[in-house]
Amino acid sequence: xxxxxxxSLLARGAVLALxxxxxxxxxxxxxxDVPPDSDxxxxxxLVAADLLAADFYGRALAAKAYGAAEQKTLRxxxxxxxxxxxxxxxxxxxxxxxxxxxxxxxxxxxxxxxxTRGSIAKLGAELEQLQLGxxxxxxxxxxxxxxxxxxxxxxxxEAQHLAVFTGLRDDRPLGVSLPLPLAIDAASNAxxxxxx
Numbered sequence: 001x002x003x004x005x006x007x008s009l010l011a012r013g014a015v016l017a018l019x020x021x022x023x024x025x026x027x028x029x030x031x032x033d034v035p036p037d038s039d040x041x042x043x044x045x046l047v048a049a050d051l052l053a054a055d056f057y058g059r060a061l062a063a064k065a066y067g068a069a070e071q072k073t074l075r076x077x078x079x080x081x082x083x084x085x086x087x088x089x090x091x092x093x094x095x096x097x098x099x100x101x102x103x104x105x106x107x108x109x110x111x112x113x114x115x116t117r118g119s120i121a122k123l124g125a126e127l128e129q130l131q132l133g134x135x136x137x138x139x140x141x142x143x144x145x146x147x148x149x150x151x152x153x154x155x156x157x158e159a160q161h162l163a164v165f166t167g168l169r170d171d172r173p174l175g176v177s178l179p180l181p182l183a184i185d186a187a188s189n190a191x192x193x194x195x196x
Contacts, residue, residue, distance in 0.1 A: 133182030
C-alpha cells in the first residue's frame with residue numbers, strides 16, 4: 001500500500017491541475033478557429049528559440065563545467081525547455097502546421113562559449129534574456145488562446161532560468177523589476193545570431 005503525506009498529495013494535485021489545464025487549453029485550441037498569421041509567426045519564432053535553448057543546455061551539460069547542484073539545475077532547465085517546445089509546437093500542430101525540429105536548424109555559438117563556467121554563464125544569460133524577451137513580447141502581442149496563456153506561463157519560467165544565469169555570471173540572481181519584451185522582429189534578429 002502506498003502512503004501519501006499531505007504535502008505530496010497537494011503537490012500531485014497541483015501537477016494534475018496544471019496538466020489538465022494545459023491539455024484542456026490545447027484541446028480547446030484545436031476546436032477553435034485557426035490563430036491569425038501573426039500569432040502563428042510568434043509560435044514559430046518561439047519554437048526556434050526553445051530549440052536553441054534545448055541545444056544550449058545539452059552542450060552546457062556536456063561541458064561538465066559545474067558541480068552537481070548546478071548540473072541538476074541545468075538538467076531541470078533543459079527539461080523545462082522541452083516542455084516549452086512541446087506546448088508551443090502543439091499550438092502549431094493544432095493549427096495544421098508542422099513545427100520545426102532541431103534537425104531543421106544549425107545552431108552556432110561564439111568561440112569557446114562552453115569552455116569555462118564563466119563563458120557558459122555569460123551565454124546562458126544572453127540566451128535566457130532572449131527567451132524571456134521573446135515570450136514577453138508574445139504575451140503582449142498574441143491575440144488568441146491557448147497561445148496567450150501558454151506564453152505567459154512560459155515567460156514566468158524563463159525569468160527563473162535567467163535568474164540562475166545572472167546569479168552564476170554576476171552573483172546577482174535578481175534582475176530588473178520590469179523586464180522588457182521583444183517585438184517579433186527584434187526577437188527574430190537576436191535569434192538569428194545563433195541559428196541558421
